[in-house]
Structures are given as C-alpha cells and as structure tokens.
Amino acid sequence: MRRYLYLASDEELPLIKWEESRPAFNVDQLQDYDLDVVKQFSKPYMVFLGAHTSCGCGFLYDSEPRVSEDEVQDDQDARASVKLLVAYLEEQAKRSSLELFACWNGDQGEVPVERISVKPGYFDHPTEFPIGDEPTFFTISKI
Numbered sequence: 001m002r003r004y005l006y007l008a009s010d011e012e013l014p015l016i017k018w019e020e021s022r023p024a025f026n027v028d029q030l031q032d033y034d035l036d037v038v039k040q041f042s043k044p045y046m047v048f049l050g051a052h053t054s055c056g057c058g059f060l061y062d063s064e065p066r067v068s069e070d071e072v073q074d075d076q077d078a079r080a081s082v083k084l085l086v087a088y089l090e091e092q093a094k095r096s097s098l099e100l101f102a103c104w105n106g107d108q109g110e111v112p113v114e115r116i117s118v119k120p121g122y123f124d125h126p127t128e129f130p131i132g133d134e135p136t137f138f139t140i141s142k143i
Helices: 032-040 069-093
Strands: 003-009 026-028 045-050 098-104 114-118 136-140
Touching: 003 032, 003 069, 032 045, 032 098, 069 098
Parallel strands: 114 136
Antiparallel strands: 003 045, 003 098, 026 045, 098 136
8 A cells, every 4th residue: 555645735836756766755746546635625736745755655754763774764765755845845835825635545535534734844753754544634824
C-alpha cells in the first residue's frame, strides 16, 4: 500500500517534478486514479504531494532506533522530505489557506476520520511524522 497526500488551494499550485536520478520532494498533477479525492476539497486547485520515494510513504519517520546504514539513510531522507514539504506549505500558505488530505491508496474517497486545523509547521514534528493511518483532513491556515 502507498501513502498519499493531496493538497488543495484557491490558487494554482506550482509543480515540482520528481526525478528518479535525484529523488526528492515533489508536487504533481492528479492522475486518473486520484479522482476520487476531488470530493474531499472545497478548493479548486489540487495536487499530489510526494516524498523522495515519489509517494507519501517517504514522509514517514519515527523515533525508533536505527540499526543499519540503510535505516539511518531512510530516516534522514524522510526528514529532509518533510522539511521540503513544510517549506512548500509555508510558501503556499502566504497566498491562500490550504486543505490537505492524507490517506492510503484506495481510501481517496473515504470520509476523513479526523479534521484538524493546523499551521504548516505542524508537519515537522521532532519525533514522528504526525499523520496516522486513517484518512485525515487538514485545514492549513493562511500565514
């Protein structure tokens, strides 16, 4: 299963291409399989947010001890992706309030279990990425 994050705004959102040769935070247009998510939003401009893994799974990190070099690298990559996500949200929140929907693949049309109002920095938590397993809707205030 893949983790998906979607963002909506009153204004067009800039895209950031994902490059396999230099994987990093990316922003892309919705694909056909994303169309169920449209009903989640009240804002007209929607994008998909991806981490260095190209999907939202790469944003996930926690405070568990890292044993192998690969685990250490994965944790560093996830935290770097989250920093870029927060920077992107902060920049976009200067122009408009935002709506973010987080879910697992296949849950794009599900009713959110929780609705939370936050600021962009909320997502940069020191010990873990603060989005759980259930479909969640976030309203991000304009700054």
